[in-house]
Amino acid sequence: MHSMTELDDYLRESRELFEADLCELLRISSISADTQYRDDVLLAAKWVANQFRSLGFETETIEGSGHPIVYAESPQVENAPTVLIYGHYDVQPPDPLEEWITPPFEPTQRDGNIYARGATDDKGQMLTHVKSAQAWVQTAGSLPLNLKYVIEGEEEIGSIGLQKFLVENPQKLKSDVAVVSDTCQFARGKPAITYGLRGIAYFELRLTGPQQDLHSGTFGGCLTNPANAMCMMLSGLMDEDGKILIPGFYEDVIPLSDSEREQFDGLPFDEAAFAERLGIDRLHGERGFSTLEHRWARPTLKDADQRPKKKTPPKKGKWNRTESPGSSFDQPVTISSEAEPSRGEDLAAKSGRKRQRFGNVSPAVGDSLRSTDTRQHSEVAERTGLLKVLRLVVRTVLAHVVP
Ligand SMILES: [Zn+2]
Numbered sequence: 001m002h003s004m005t006e007l008d009d010y011l012r013e014s015r016e017l018f019e020a021d022l023c024e025l026l027r028i029s030s031i032s033a034d035t036q037y038r039d040d041v042l043l044a045a046k047w048v049a050n051q052f053r054s055l056g057f058e059t060e061t062i063e064g065s066g067h068p069i070v071y072a073e074s075p076q077v078e079n080a081p082t083v084l085i086y087g088h089y090d091v092q093p094p095d096p097l098e099e100w101i102t103p104p105f106e107p108t109q110r111d112g113n114i115y116a117r118g119a120t121d122d123k124g125q126m127l128t129h130v131k132s133a134q135a136w137v138q139t140a141g142s143l144p145l146n147l148k149y150v151i152e153g154e155e156e157i158g159s160i161g162l163q164k165f166l167v168e169n170p171q172k173l174k175s176d177v178a179v180v181s182d183t184c185q186f187a188r189g190k191p192a193i194t195y196g197l198r199g200i201a202y203f204e205l206r207l208t209g210p211q212q213d214l215h216s217g218t219f220g221g222c223l224t225n226p227a228n229a230m231c232m233m234l235s236g237l238m239d240e241d242g243k244i245l246i247p248g249f250y251e252d253v254i255p256l257s258d259s260e261r262e263q264f265d266g267l268p269f270d271e272a273a274f275a276e277r278l279g280i281d282r283l284h285g286e287r288g289f290s291t292l293e294h295r296w297a298r299p300t301l302k303d304a305d306q307r308p309k310k311k312t313p314p315k316k317g318k319w320n321r322t323e324s325p326g327s328s329f330d331q332p333v334t335i336s337s338e339a340e341p342s343r344g345e346d347l348a349a350k351s352g353r354k355r356q357r358f359g360n361v362s363p364a365v366g367d368s369l370r371s372t373d374t375r376q377h378s379e380v381a382e383r384t385g386l387l388k389v390l391r392l393v394v395r396t397v398l399a400h401v402v403p
Contacts, residue, residue, distance in 0.1 A: 014135065026114070029105045052149065057075075148175055256293060
C-alpha cells in the first residue's frame with residue numbers, strides 16, 4: 001500500500017541522488033541565445049529526454065528550426081485527470097562573468113543553496129516535477145494520473161518554436177490542468193502553485209519634427225520641444241494614485257477574489273525589508289492594492305528599463321505594458337496625438353552630428369504602435385489568452401478540491 005510516509009522516506013533517501021542529477025544538468029551550458037552553445041543546448045535536451053525515458057514515459061525530442069522541445073507522456077491511466085507540465089532547459093547567458101562568486105556552470109553549494117546558472121530558472125523547478133513523478137512511480141509502482149511534459153529549449157529567446165508547437169499539437173496539449181514549472185515558491189517551507197502570470201508588451205515611442213537642429217534663441221518657444229511633448233504625453237499616462245489613464249487599459253483585467261486577497265495578505269511579506277533590498281525609501285503602486293497585488297495581479301505601464309543608471313542609461317521613450325494575469329492584447333495600446341505629421345529628413349543625422357529630432361508629435365505614434373508591434377501583441381495575446389484559460393481552469397479545480 002502506497003502512503004505519503006513512504007513517499008517522504010523515498011524523497012529523503014534520494015535527496016543526494018536528485019541533487020547530483022540537478023548538478024549534472026546545471027553543468028551543461030545550455031545557453032539558447034548563443035549559437036556557440038548549440039551542442040550544449042542539444043545535450044541538455046537529450047539529458048532531459050533520458051530522464052523521462054528512464055521513468056518509462058513515451059518521449060519525443062521534437063526538432064524545429066531552433067532548439068528542440070522535449071515532449072513526454074506517462075503511461076495512460078483511464079478515467080484519471082491529465083496534468084500538463086511546462087518547463088525549459090535553456091538558460092540565460094551568464095555575463096558578466098566577473099560578478100559570479102563561483103563559475104556559472106560549476107554548481108556550488110553555499111548556505112544550503114546550489115548556485116549555478118539556471119538553478120532556479122528553470123532547471124531546478126523543472127526537475128522537481130520530474131523527480132516528483134519518479135518518487136511516485138518508485139514507491140507506488142504507477143502514477144494515479146496522466147502526466148504530459150513540454151520542456152522547451154528556447155524560453156530565454158522568446159519561445160519561437162513553442163508557438164508553432166502549440167498551434168500544431170492541440171492533441172498533445174489536451175489536459176485538465178496545466179502547471180508552469182518556471183515559477184518560484186514564496187519562501188522556504190511555503191510551496192506554491194502559480195496560477196497566473198503577467199505577460200509583457202513593449203512599444204517604442206518616437207517623436208519626430210523639423211528637419212534640423214533649431215537654435216533655441218531664434219526658434220525656441222514657437223514650436224513644441226519634443227522633450228516637453230514626451231513629458232506631457234508620459235505624464236498623462238498615469239495619475240498620482242498609480243492608476244493608468246489609457247482608456248480601456250483595465251477592461252479585461254480579472255479582479256482578485258476576496259479569498260485571493262486574503263491569501264495574499266496572509267503571507268509573511270515585509271514591505272520595509274523588500275524596499276530596503278531594492279535600495280529605495282518607499283514603495284509606490286496603484287492605490288487600493290497591496291504590494292503583492294501590484295506585483296502579481298495588476299497590470300502596469302512603465303519605462304522598460306529600471307536598472308541602475310550607472311549600468312544602463314535610460315532609453316528614450318521605450319515603455320512597456322505589464323499585463324495582469326488573464327488579460328489579453330486584443331486591443332493594442334495606442335496613444336494618439338492631434339499634432340501635425342513631421343516633414344523632411346533628419347539633416348542633423350546626415351551631417352554626422354548626433355541624431356536628434358525636434359518638433360511636433362506625429363500622429364503616426366499611434367499607428368506605428370499598431371503596425372510595428374502587431375507581432376508582439378498577437379504573440380503575447382496568445383500566451384496571455386492561454387493563461388486566462390489556465391487561470392480559470394485552476395480556479396475551478398481549486399474551488400472543487402480545496403474545501
Ligand atoms: Zn524561466
